[in-house]
Amino acid sequence: MAEPTLTLNGRTVAFQPGQTILEVAQGAGVYIPTLCYMKDTLPTGSCRVCVVEVEGARTLLPACATQAAANQVIQTESPRVAAARRMVLELALASGNHNCLICEANGECELQALAYRYQVPTPAFAAPPDTPYYFEDNNSMIVRDFSKCIMCGRCVRGCTERQVNDAIAIGYRGSHNKIVAKADKTYIESDCVFCGECVQSCPVGALLDKNAIGQGRSWERTTVRTVCPYCGVGCQLEVHVKDDRILKVTGADAVPNEGRLCVKGRFGWHFVHHPDRLTTPLLRKNGELTPVSWDEALDYVAARLTEIKAKYGPGQIGGWCSARITNEENYLMQKFMRAVLGTNHVDHCARL
């Protein structure tokens, strides 16, 4: 059966039943701006920045939350659409302190980028100057600055749908609504496990990686793709680096983690620059741990293993592998123990 088609900005486009207008547009290479939309989560249609004009529809429709239908005639950048988007953006800008000059998200902020794209002027209205915006800075990893929150809800869906932690929700009603953790407690007092998915989901500067604040703008950093060193899952990381120093880590949009990370992968990288980090093998000489070369350390280990094997037999030797090394290294470790030393005493920290 032929695929259904619709008309997108004058072009005939085929689509799969069940696709949203946004998905059809993305597949056809047509840009539609989004803020609250987040891949692989249920659309909420809350920000309204993705609205499009569908012929015959009473109102503009959110592309992220409207299913495509056969024979629809859609305009994605008509004057009516652009005016609506400008209004939506102006309202979002007016809802908080979006002072881009000192905002940590400057250069990465999706609201800032859209305000520029649609040339949104300084809002003609604003919240009262004494509006009590929530601010939280009592943990070592995440800063919550709700003067910049636009209530898109992406952090909540990141927490509940992507990480399935269910630690945060949208609380209160109307102009009082805000993101709450465990009936409006701080993250530390709540069920939050500090995976940082909320920070990565935030399109503005409302949720920040505390360690990176003030350390460098997005255009001053380079990102290096690597694999998380902690466990055997092999999560893909983007390491954000400036002057050979790590500023923060985010999850790469690739298998197996699809952008997600745990608390260790995202925030546990300080050992890399720690002054106490071991950078050379240590050998105990005259009761003192002494730095030695790798050659000396390996010669010593080889001699001692040979000596123990000759004196007590291979059954007195055991090998302990690690989840922090690769499968190939673990394979070599057990092969070395079995084939070279002749013992089956091999174990692995992941078993614990």
Ligand code: FES
């Ligand atoms: Fe579609 Fe927000 S992105 S309503």
